[in-house]
Amino acid sequence: MIVIRTPGRLSLRLHPRAVAVGLACALLALAVGVLAVGHGDYPMTPADVLRTLTGGGSPAEEFIVTQLRLPRLVTGLAVGAALGLAGAVFQSLVRNPLGSPDILGFTQGAATGALVVVVLGGSSAALAGAAALGGIATGLLIHLIAWRRGVHGFRLVLVGIGMTAILTGVNGYLLTRAPLMDAARAVLWLTGSLDGRGWSDAAPLLAALVVAVPVLLACGPALRMTELGDDAATGLGVSLPRLRMILLAAAVLLVSLAAAAAGPVSFVALTAPHLARRLTRAPGANLLPAAIVGALLTVTADQVALRAFPGQLPVGVVTGVIGGGYLVWLLATERRAGRL
Secondary structure, eight states, X not given: OEEXXXXXXXXXXXXXHHHHHHHHHHHHHHHHHHHHHHOXXXXXXXXXHHHHHTTOSOHHHHHIIIIIIHHHHHHHHHHHHHHHHHHHHHHHHHTOTTOOHHHHTHHHHHHHHHHHHHHHTOOHHHHHHHHHHHHHHXXXXXXXXXXXXXXXXXXXXXXXXXXXXXXHHHHHHHHHHSOHHHHHHHHHHXXXXXXXXXXXXXXXXXXXXXXXXXXXXXXXXXXXXXXXXXXXXXXXXXXXXXXXXXXXXXXXXXXXXXXXXXXXXXXXXXHHHHHHHHHHOOSSOOHHHHHHHHHHHHHHHHHHHHHSSSSOOOHHHHHHHHHHHHHHHHHHHHHHTTOO
């Protein structure tokens, strides 16, 4: 471990393996992104894509790259990073490897907000805004129900699972009340898709990441202390109620805006933190590696969905298959280890 001390009281601890893994995954994500931008009805080589991104392409190439394909890639990277980061926060907060927005009800809350707009006949822009508000409202409701002299992991998991069951039933009812064409559009959104995404879809999530990433990284050392137990963390000077409120607020905001941008892309928030920890072999939440792995997982799944199947599958189908298989393997591993 490398410790970098600043002139003030702050210090930065770097694990060489974690840094190497993060850089490798980031470069791999960029490489997949270049290939993704070059793929389509108008194919472009990686050299053409890089030349266009640096301002050397023709007007047609600049339009195709910057207006049609790059927004989809940026949205996918931002959604994956937000979900990976939020998943790492939730798993550390609840001290449970199954802690994920998909399981704790936050994703279903965003879906409920979107389905309300679909039933009322709202526009796509209103659908995205309602998804964000639905996720945030669900986060506030779960926080209020689980609050008892603070929000503890076990209560949060139980309340979240109950909220997931309730909202799943509500969402099924809303789908039955929607007109047929609107219901079909809602089902596509509920699967999680990057198709047709523009800069307006990516901008709110990118702004949230700019604000949330520094806040969460600053809370990283305190979050690491909470793994020692509440009493030990309090004895070391950590204000647990304040820390948990900040972390929950940031994570719920990221999950809600990710759902607003691309729909509820499933299992990225569960899988990315686990993969990051296994790759880095570093203690703690591994917030930044989880965000990078989440971005890589999302854009790679999107390319698999586009190229490996006859039709254009939504990215949520591929992440659901990968994440569902990983969840089954994780449950089997935890059971063999005697933790379930």
